[in-house]
Amino acid sequence: MSAEKQAAATNSYQVITLTSGKGGVGKSTLCVGLGLGDALRGKRVLLIEFDAGLRGLDLMLGISDRVVYDLGDLLEGRCTISKAIAESPLNENLNAIVAPVSLEAPMDLADIRLLVEGLRPHFDRLILDMPAGLGFSVKATAATADLALIVTTPDRICVRDGGQMARALQKNGFESHRLLINRVDERMIRRDSITDLDAVIDGVGSQLIGVMPDDPDIQLKLTRGIALRESHRVTRICRALSQRLDGIYVPLIFS
Ligand SMILES: Nc1ncnc2c1ncn2[C@@H]1O[C@H](COP(=O)(O)OP(=O)(O)O)[C@@H](O)[C@H]1O
Numbered sequence: 627m628s629a630e631k632q633a634a635a636t637n638s639y640q641v642i643t644l645t646s647g648k649g650g651v652g653k654s655t656l657c658v659g660l661g662l663g664d665a666l667r668g669k670r671v672l673l674i675e676f677d678a679g680l681r682g683l684d685l686m687l688g689i690s691d692r693v694v695y696d697l698g699d700l701l702e703g704r705c706t707i708s709k710a711i712a713e714s715p716l717n718e719n720l721n722a723i724v725a726p727v728s729l730e731a732p733m734d735l736a737d738i739r740l741l742v743e744g745l746r747p748h749f750d751r752l753i754l755d756m757p758a759g760l761g762f763s764v765k766a767t768a769a770t771a772d773l774a775l776i777v778t779t780p781d782r783i784c785v786r787d788g789g790q791m792a793r794a795l796q797k798n799g800f801e802s803h804r805l806l807i808n809r810v811d812e813r814m815i816r817r818d819s820i821t822d823l824d825a826v827i828d829g830v831g832s833q834l835i836g837v838m839p840d841d842p843d844i845q846l847k848l849t850r851g852i853a854l855r856e857s858h859r860v861t862r863i864c865r866a867l868s869q870r871l872d873g874i875y876v877p878l879i880f881s
């Protein structure tokens with residue numbers, strides 16, 4: 627049985643990629659959020675950032691002063707796996723390998739697959755933060771992941787791109803994807819406007835797994851490596867997302 631089918635059968639997804647057609651929709655932010663949600667539930671988590679040249683996880687995880695080696699050093703044989711992994715001060719269960727500042731050659735899919743397979747026994751969850759676009763991220767997802775989270779905002783152009791992502795994954799034989807809608811407006815939530823969210827779900831053609839409101843604390847704290855309280859709605863939403871990914875039924879939380 628393939629890793630993807632096995633994960634679906636047990637309802638637990640160990641290797642997850644965050645993907646989107648457009649950049650700036652919140653993949654890296656939600657990667658950190660889900661990682662924290664997992665870590666708070668006691669899971670040992672590793673985030674791997676693939677956005678070569680556009681490193682950001684070091685700042686979000688508060689590890690810029692700890693990072694010596696990156697994914698490029700690891701793939702190009704300049705360091706061991708343990709040297710490339712940095713632990714985040716946000717939570718002892720939360721670790722990361724950050725993106726290369728520059729790369730000598732494009733990342734090789736076979737190398738990435740080997741790396742991810744080698745890491746599976748050592749972590750409860752591997753969360754791969756992909757670059758935007760339908761090229762590398764689709765191929766890397768098909769090569770490594772149990773599940774792809776398609777991240778979109780309610781913006782119509784983003785929704786269309788999310789739909790393209792779902793179709794590109796399917797064309798590559800990868801059917802295991804869920805939709806994560808980010809930056810949902812307070813008013814949409816207060817109106818309990820499920821029809822607006824329905825339009826997004828229909829537009830992307832992927833089953834909904836989570837909704838994250840637009841929240842100022844994400845930019846003020848989460849993206850600056852500052853911990854949010856466990857009672858903060860963003861933390862509670864991330865924890866609920868972690869649970870749903872493990873097949874535990876929890877209702878969608880909005881506030
Ligand atoms: N739910 C949210 N509420 C407020 N700001 C957000 C939210 N999600 C993401 N952002 C902000 O949007 C910007 C882009 O997010 P990022 O995670 O870097 O996107 P991507 O990785 O998809 O390019 C960041 O400044 C981030 O703080």
Ligand SMILES: [Mg+2]
Binds near residue numbers: 654655677682
């Ligand atoms: Mg990013």
